[in-house]
Structures are given as structure tokens and as C-alpha cells.
Amino acid sequence: MKIESLPPASAAPSSTAKAGRRRWRAPAIGLAVLALAGAGGYATMQAGAKPTPASPAAAAKKDPVHELSPRDVALVEAQPLAVTLPLSGSLTPLAQATVRSKVSGVVRQTTVQEGMNVTAGQVIARLDDSEARARVAQQQAALNEASARLALAKKNQANSAALLKQNYIAQNAYDTTSNAVDLAQAAVDSARAQLELARIALNDTVIRAPLSGVVSKRHAQAGEKLSPDSPVFSIVDLKQLTLDAQVPASDIPRIKVGQEVQFKVDGFGSRNFAGKVLRINPAAEAGSRAMLVYIGVDNPDGLLRAGMFAKGAVTTAKSAAHPLLPLGAVQKENGKDVVYRVDAGKVTAQPVTLGLKNEDAGLVEALDGVQPGAMVLAVKLDDVKPGSQVKLPAAAAAAKKD
Known part of the structure; x- marks a missing residue:
């Protein structure tokens, strides 16, 4: 009788164990495929990329290039500079006059009005002159009377002189006739002066412009009675x-x-x-x-x-024409005035000698150190120092080339 032995339980896997092994094998295979694909792509990229050569500058940090705005720079130009002081006020005529009546009288006519141009000597008003003409005639008559008295006194003096020469009269009698002549002459002079005053008063009834200009105000109208010194x-x-x-x-x-x-x-x-x-x-x-x-x-x-x-x-x-700098461009270094020039994209410190300054315009003239056409920093920039690399704005670069 042949006896057969069965294999141990561990050698013959059960159906449950087989099913479990199938479940974890599928994800593992997928991960392996993805890993192989990634490794292949990385190898391809490494094969196509060129190796970067190592350089000493790569280890050191590069200097930054500061990009400037149009407000940061200024082109130096040569122009005259003036310092001014503001003021204000009202305009007044250098020559003006208020024409007044010199005599009393009624206004008979006015020939101009406000806003009209007049010339010196032009008639601008007339007064009633009837009284003035009568006064002239009166003084003329007084002068004629005085002249007649003078003529008589001179005739008496001539007769007295002839009698004195023949010793027919005394010296005192002759002196009396001579004194009468002097009195008559004084009366004539007085009458002539009074006549002249009367004629002046007659002329003053015609009011004339004392200067050329424009009538700004009319103070009197036709028919008004004026007294001496009344404005017209x-x-x-x-x-x-x-x-x-x-x-x-x-x-x-x-x-x-x-x-x-x-x-x-x-x-x-x-x-x-x-x-x-x-x-x-x-x-x-x-x-x-x-x-x-x-x-x-x-x-x-x-x-x-x-x-x-x-x-x-x-x-x-x-002052005459000199290079002009913005006040903000001037800085103090070691007690000296300097400006920061921009040459070939690099900032350099340039000492300058300053002249006339205009605080209102914000400009100062450079007597020495800067020439027209130079490009300077118009304001102080904390990060920009001598030796810094800068980039000019397009408009400023084009202006500098011109």
C-alpha cells in the first residue's frame, strides 16, 4: 500500500492570497513606468543643454545699473541769469491836473467831455465875459485920465523950468511942479497895471487845457456859477x-x-x-x-x-551768459561744491565754482567746472554715488547727443 503525503499549507497559496498580490502589483508597475519615463526625459534635457562655463564674476555680485527718470537729470545750458524781487502796485499818471476857474462867472459853454483827448492850450470851457469886458473898459478910461494928468504936469514943469532959468520963480516953485510930474507918472503906471489885470481876467474867462491828455472828469456844467478856484x-x-x-x-x-x-x-x-x-x-x-x-x-x-x-x-x-545748474544738483563734499556728472553711463563727482544764484527760479550759474552740454544729476539720489552705473532716459540721451 502506497501512502502519498500532501504539501505543506504554506507551499500551496490560497485564492485569497493570490488576489491580494494582484492588487498591489498593478500600482507598483505604474510607478516604475513613471520613474523610467522621468529618468529618460531628464537624460534627454541634460544631453540637449550646453554646459555653463564657470567664471570668477559669477561668484561675485554684479554692480546694479540705476535707471534714471527725466526729472533726475538736467542738461547744462549757457544763459544769462537775473535775480528778481517781486512787487505790485497801482498805476498813476505822471502828469495830471485839475483845471480850476481863476475868476468868477457863469459857465457859458463846455467843449469837451470825459474820455476825450485834449491838447495843451485847447479851449475846454468859456465863461460869461461881459463883466470882465466892462472892467477892461473902465481901467482903460482910468489910464487915459492918468495919462492926460501926466501930460499937463510935464507941461507945467517945462514952464517952471523956463521961469526958473530967468529967475522969475523960486527953486521951491519949480520943485513943486517936478513933484507933480512924478505923481502923475505913478498914477499912469498904476492905471496901466490895473488895465493889465482887467485884461488878464478877461482872458481867464476862456479856460484852456494846461497839458495834453485825456479828460477824466467834468466838474462843471453850462449855466453853473463858478467862483475863483472852482474845479472845472x-x-x-x-x-x-x-x-x-x-x-x-x-x-x-x-x-x-x-x-x-x-x-x-x-x-x-x-x-x-x-x-x-x-x-x-x-x-x-x-x-x-x-x-x-x-x-x-x-x-x-x-x-x-x-x-x-x-x-x-x-x-x-x-549776469552774462554762463552755464546754469539746478540748485538741487549742487552738493557739498569736504566743504566744496560739486555736481554729479553722467559720462558714458557712469557718475563722476565734478567740483564747480558757483556765481549768481536765483532762489525763485531754482538756478545758479557755474563760473568754472562745468561746460554747456554736460549732463548732471538734478537731484540728490541716495543710491547713486560717484562710480555708479546709470542709464539715462531716452529723451535725455537724445538731447545730450544733439
Whole structure:
């Protein structure tokens, strides 16, 4: 009898164990495939890439290049520089007059009105002259009477002289006739003077313009009764005006006679008018502690009128053409004035000698150290120092080339 032995339980796997092995084999195979594909792609990329050669500069950090904006740089140009002092004030006529009546009388006629141009000597009003003419006739008659008395006195003097020569009369009698002649001559002179005054009064009934200009106001109308010194017309000469400007007393030392003034007037847009300093008031105003500066203005076309408000500036100093720098471009290094120039994309410190400075315009002239056409930093940049690499904006680079 043959006896067969069965294999051990571990040698014959059960169906459950077989199913479990099939479940984990599939993900493992997938991961292996993905790993092989990634390794192949990496090898392909490494084969196609070129190796980067090692250099000493790669280890060191490169200097940054600062890109500048148009506001950071300025092109140096040579121009005259002027220092100005702002001022303002009202325009007043240099010559103006209020025409007054010299005699009493009724206004018979006025020949001009406000806004009309008049010339010196032109008749602008007439008064009733009947009384003045009668006074002239009266004084003429008085002169004629005095002249007749003088003629008689001279005749008596001649007769007395002949009698004295023949010793028919005493010396005292002759002296009396001579004295009568002197008195008669004095009477004639007085009558002649009174006649002249009467004639002047007659002429004063015709009122004339004392200067050429424009009538600004009419004070009397036809038919009004005027007394001596009554105003009749006001006339202003607009060809020469004065700008009365108040300047603080602390700025008066900068003002000199003859300095040029540029100003504008409301209503004329951007048009500039010019004048010159004529006079400076020696006393300050009590309230403002300012001094009046009188500026002469030529106004041949008569566009400017009295009372207009003007605003401008007086040129207190002026220089010839020199290279001009922005005030922000000047820096102090070791007690010296320097500017940062930009040459071939690199910043260098350049010492300069400064001249006239205009705080209002923000400019200062360079007497030495910088030439026209140079490109400088217009403002202080904390990160930009001498030796720094910079890139100019396109507009500034094109201007520098031009």
C-alpha cells in the first residue's frame, strides 16, 4: 500500500492570497513606468543643454545699473541769469491836473467831455465875459485920465523950468511942479497895471487845457456859477505812467534807480510791460513799514489806464551768459561744491565754482567746472554715488547727443 503525503499549507497559496498580490502589483508597475519615463526625459534635457562655463564674476555680485527718470537729470545750458524781487502796485499818471476857474462867472459853454483827448492850450470851457469886458473898459478910461494928468504936469514943469532959468520963480516953485510930474507918472503906471489885470481876467474867462491828455472828469456844467478856484475839468496824461509799488524795508537796499521792471496787468493776458525805477521814497509807511518805489512806465499807445493794478518783479542783479545748474544738483563734499556728472553711463563727482544764484527760479550759474552740454544729476539720489552705473532716459540721451 502506497501512502502519498500532501504539501505543506504554506507551499500551496490560497485564492485569497493570490488576489491580494494582484492588487498591489498593478500600482507598483505604474510607478516604475513613471520613474523610467522621468529618468529618460531628464537624460534627454541634460544631453540637449550646453554646459555653463564657470567664471570668477559669477561668484561675485554684479554692480546694479540705476535707471534714471527725466526729472533726475538736467542738461547744462549757457544763459544769462537775473535775480528778481517781486512787487505790485497801482498805476498813476505822471502828469495830471485839475483845471480850476481863476475868476468868477457863469459857465457859458463846455467843449469837451470825459474820455476825450485834449491838447495843451485847447479851449475846454468859456465863461460869461461881459463883466470882465466892462472892467477892461473902465481901467482903460482910468489910464487915459492918468495919462492926460501926466501930460499937463510935464507941461507945467517945462514952464517952471523956463521961469526958473530967468529967475522969475523960486527953486521951491519949480520943485513943486517936478513933484507933480512924478505923481502923475505913478498914477499912469498904476492905471496901466490895473488895465493889465482887467485884461488878464478877461482872458481867464476862456479856460484852456494846461497839458495834453485825456479828460477824466467834468466838474462843471453850462449855466453853473463858478467862483475863483472852482474845479472845472480833470485831465490826465497817459503817455507817462508811474507804478507805485510798496517794497519791504528789508529789501530796499537791493533796489537802485534805473533797474528794469517787468510786470503784467489784469486784462492783458500774458503781455509783459516794462519800466524803470525812477525814485525811492526815503520814509517808510507807518502801518506796513514798507517804502514806496516809483517806477516809470512808457505808455505811448495809451493802453494802460490810471488806477490799474500791476504785478511783476524788479531785476536787482543780472549776469552774462554762463552755464546754469539746478540748485538741487549742487552738493557739498569736504566743504566744496560739486555736481554729479553722467559720462558714458557712469557718475563722476565734478567740483564747480558757483556765481549768481536765483532762489525763485531754482538756478545758479557755474563760473568754472562745468561746460554747456554736460549732463548732471538734478537731484540728490541716495543710491547713486560717484562710480555708479546709470542709464539715462531716452529723451535725455537724445538731447545730450544733439
